[in-house]
Amino acid sequence: VENVRLLDRLSSRKAALGTLYLTATHVIFVENVSETRKETWVLHSQISSIEKQATTATGCPLLIRCKNFQVIQLVIPQERDCHDVYISLIRLARPVKYEELYCFSFNPKLDKEEREKGWKLVDLNEEYNRMGIPNNYWQISDVNRDYGVCDSYPTELYVPKSATAHIIVGSSKFRSRRRFPALSYYCKDNNASICRSSQPLSGFSARCLEDEQMLQAIRKANPGSDFIYVVDTRPKLNAMANRAAGKGYENEDNYSNIKFQFIGIENIHVMRNSLQKMLEVCELKSPSMSDFLWGLENSGWLKHIKAIMDAGIFIAKAVAEEGVSVLVHCSDGWDRTAQVCSVASLLLDPYYRTMKGFMVLIEKDWVSFGHKFNHRYGNLDGDPKEISPVIDQFIECVWQLMEQFPCAFEFNERFLIHIQHHIYSCQFGNFLCNSQKERRELKIQERTYSLWAHLWKNRADYLNPLYRSDRGQTQGTLRPQMAPCNFLYKFWSGMYNRFEKGLHPRQSVTDYLMAVKEETQQLEEELELLGERLANLQKSQLNDNKVKSKQQDRSKQLGLSTSNNSLANTPQEYSNDLKSFPSRSPSQGDEEDSALILTQDNLKSSDPDLSANSDQESGVEDLSCRSPSGGGCLPSEDSGKDSDEAVFLAV
């Protein structure tokens, strides 16, 4: 479609005129300006919702909202064309078959061996070995080898030595979705462990010998403690309501030597609504400080982030300080359980704060343990009520920790943002389907590529220059301040206002420091080289050879432009806080926007309040606002181009 205008969201005066293309995988807007022909690519998978707005004199506006929080505003001259685009995008953004997703056509031009190697980069067996397993207390179990016991669990699981197959199977029958207690993290220093499961089908009074034995087995696997914690991450009310449905939680009377604890984290519907409200705040035009703070509080988003973090801290403390094992569950054990276990692991073990370790953590607690990526992030068109920003919240917890501990992580903010992006983009196969079983049936590893390999290849972009593995901050357990520390939680504008360049510091401290580090290293190597040369020269003083010593041009600092000489920023419209026209800095125009994708969900439906009673993890009333479909944003498009918040300076 020609003569389409792409509006700048912040400055209504800046509109680019160009042509809109729709392909099988992307929406592409190409500017008419002949010198640049700037392209904006949007992967269909990234499209969360499309809104056709009222036709005005200038044309038909189409608003596209993406799962990576980019918002695109197009104006199409003819109403009929606009309608066609709208209908097409609705269909394209709601794939029904996996084969429609970009990962099956994405071709990074690697051969079969390289593809395989990419998939082998993260090996969970190696990971458990690294933890020190198998050992006297823990062993690997293949009881689920054909997914016969639990189809959302992986084929290989780690269980206490004293848990026989009989106990495991018995316990699985007493657990929602058959997700019996299995090992998530083992601390070899004190034998304490973090295990995870789903809720027991205890109702008001049901018991299961094998399930009780399972918990005992977990306790016995830690000789240093005579009890275990059982942490239910649901609000007490929800858990109690589940009892009426024949599920519920562990009764301390029935299970010997457990200490039961509720740590209330709200369910997926509450979280979906919370994000929705927060995004609405982000879309306000020229909000006042009041509007923003009220809106943010009203969404409850940071409160939820803190709740997840607090749960992780509780568990980490139990393991590290008390040496007590913990069994964590929620309802089905694949959402809040995953969040909380992975936060706790991150706090406990510095390995997970390395780049490789983080990939391993996600593979372990999210991918292998059957987090329902397809349902939660809408790879395929599905039930809107299943959609929820569960992993987004976890990723944000990591960012909040990075802000508090700037030296403790090997990776930087960009790493997190790109991972989030690709969870929705479906450009790689890692986050498809709902379980390992489904992925194997689809032969994902033979037909798609691994994100981890891609990120690893580009790891130089993702490093944190302040990370040093020998620092105090990076070793051992991270101890975030707990209460009262509300003020330590900040709004992550790098993620939720990612594409609004005017909001962020224009100069990336991370990139600058990385360049400085690199340069220092190069100079040191050079120095060494010259030192050797000098020594040789001195040895062969009798010769008349002239040794050329290279003088590097040091004045060009690796192209670092810390001084904004070529990139003058432009002022916002400061004229009036109360004026209706947008007051954000116009986009600086030098950074490409990543590909956007539109999905056809209706963002505006209102959700009934589901937080009150039954805690059903799947399929309850309200309509989701975001169906993440994969978007083909090639990370190279925005690596280095995203404005990096000066992470460590902010606090």
Add this chain to the structure above:
Amino acid sequence: MLRSSQPLTGPNRKRCREDEVLLGTVLDEGERGFIIDTRSAQAAKQARMTGGGTEPKSSYPHWRRLHRPLERGRPLQESFIKLVEACNDPSLNMDRWLSRLESCRWLSHVKAALSTACLAAQCMDREEASVLVHGAEGTDTTLLVTALAQVILDPSCRTLVGFQGLLEREWIEAGHPFHLRCARSAYSHARLKQEAPLFLLFLDCVWQLSRQFPFSLEFGECLLLTLFDNAYASDYGTFLCNNEKERRVGCLCKVKESTHSLWACLNQPGEKKKYLNPLYSHNALVIWPSVEPQSIQLWQGLFFRWIRSSQHLDEAWAEIQRLVDDN
């Protein structure tokens, strides 16, 4: 950029030839200027009743007046006190933290101050017009705007020495009544009438700039915290009294002869390094901050200074310093 106090127009719309000529000489042939009045139009009008007022358009035809109300005086002090209370309140949970923060209005004041300073800067840099800034007395919000605008516009004000010069010019010599304004701070129950944290507001705005432009200021947070401390209580005479007259004549002891200068202390080679920003690189351009709510953050280094440990952040800065030094 000029600054003054309000014209004494009064209820009878008095005129003053000399004042009009003075402002007339500032503008070249055909040029126009902007007057930024830091009071609301309403407040400025009401000031006439007590002998003050605004410049009438007819008498100052080439000057266009813009009103940008900025908080000052008691309400600003209250805002400060409420914020400090909120920060120190251990019972406050996440549910209500943000609304409590909002009700203090401190961040709104920061936003307003930055916006107004940017407006002044924009008039000069973009419109290439002269600007006159005044409020009522010309000793509070006026100085806030003129000083901030210079940090935005002028790279030399962003150097350590240049910034000190700016403070001397725009705050100390310009007659900001430090003795009255920086008396008891936020914990005191005294609630003095003349107390108001304009200088702190200025420092907060400068901190916001340093966050948004991490490479553009030669000094770091440490300097800003030191200045905050010294404005209230100091071993040095720099912030004593309310104006130059008091410092020379009014005090029992003559300030310049009997006290040491804070600047001399800060600039000592041994001390100086503490206050420098390791990321500094001269930026010859104007720095335009974003005043969106997301871009303005609570200055944790100041408001949570004694509440939570800055150990990890200090380590981060030490690492940054090390990386730069190694290079």
